[in-house]
Amino acid sequence: MKKTGSLEALAEALRRLPGVGPKSAQRMAYHLLQHDREAASTLGHALLNAMDRIHHCSSCNTFTEIEICETCQDAQRDGTLLCVVETPSDQMMIEQTLTYKGLYFVLMGRLSPLDGIGPRDIYLERLIARATDGIVQEVVLATNFTNEGEATAHYIGEMLKARGLKVSRLARGVPVGGELEYVDAGTIARAMLDRRSA
Amino acid sequence: MKKTGSLEALAEALRRLPGVGPKSAQRMAYHLLQHDREAASTLGHALLNAMDRIHHCSSCNTFTEIEICETCQDAQRDGTLLCVVETPSDQMMIEQTLTYKGLYFVLMGRLSPLDGIGPRDIYLERLIARATDGIVQEVVLATNFTNEGEATAHYIGEMLKARGLKVSRLARGVPVGGELEYVDAGTIARAMLDRRSA
Ligand SMILES: [Zn+2]
Ligand SMILES: [Zn+2]
Helix, strand or coil: CCCCHHHHHHHHHHHCCCCCCHHHHHHHHHHHHHHCHHHHHHHHHHHHHHHHHCEECCCCCCEECCCCCHHHHCCCCEEEEEEEECCHHHHHHHHHHCCCCEEEEECCCCCEHHHCECHHHHCHHHHHHHHCCCCCCEEEECCCCCHHHHHHHHHHHHHHHCCCCEEEECCCCCCCCCCHHHCCHHHHHHHHHCCEEC | CCCCHHHHHHHHHHHCCCCCCHHHHHHHHHHHHHHCHHHHHHHHHHHHHHHHHCEECCCCCCEECCCCCHHHHCCCCEEEEEEEECCHHHHHHHHHHCCCCEEEEECCCCCEHHHCECHHHHCHHHHHHHHCCCCCCEEEECCCCCHHHHHHHHHHHHHHHCCCCEEEECCCCCCCCCCHHHCCHHHHHHHHHCCEEC
16 A cells, blocks of 8 residues: 555654654554544644744743733732743642742753753743842742752752842752652642742 | 643644543643644644545545545556455555555454444445455455454454355464554465465
């Protein structure tokens, strides 16, 4: 059998999704064609739509469709506190604990020299500009408690302390080696309350 | 953080891919937005394109962009032999063995009463019409050697023998319980040569 052009193109495109190998890409393509064409069309439009509309919040760097995201625009929040997280998922986990009412900065990653991810890739210039706006007084480092997350927190902490900011770190209620996304809200809540000076 | 509409829609659409849960759908969405917008656009277009263009070959039932696929149109092939497979991947595996020069019929599944997959879902009426065209003399059943594949082969075999066709089954060189897609070409080649009357 010669595969048709569109089918081959679909399998190749699915393969570029993270965690999807050639076999599962092919299975996905067959599954969509045979059993769920509506899901395939929905996904096609969702992808094009998202890439067209979503960019980074000019204040906190998270993904948003507007210039400044809703969280950053929320006047109820405490502008003197800035919490630095690796990903939007981590921010969501912290929000769920209801222990934090400040603002955020989302790195969209962590320092990882072995993978070639340096300060520029996690928007550190933007973070410095944001943290030194004259309103922020304390920066809470809430990167993951993995080796890379700890190194990122250390690097950012030194950088911000050198600029006269108070810097704290979530308490180690979070299990060592753990990723925030997989930790229960209670643990994160305690770690937030016990945050220590960094 | 409130998720933006397009981002939420993208994560939900990715979740409908087989084998993708809510966490990995969200990771995929973030990954595409942050690191591979080009892949996302390519996939978006590939999905819409494939759903628009690909349908079933009116002869062998495989996926194709044309009315009758290239394999079915190949005048070099032996029209007296018809090999029944579960999926296009299985057909490709058999092609790779270079032991078979007949035509194919692709069920796009297997009988599975527990999952509500009956004869209509695997196009058995089309298979009967195809196998009784007056040219086909032998039908080679090459469904998987799983319980469901064996039951499907048995069901189809009885149906076609009742219509006076010679029916054979790949020899059990294929490991019992094995799926063709994961078996080496040499084993499939031997099983094809040793195929037995069913
Ligand atoms: Zn924002
Ligand atoms: Zn065909």
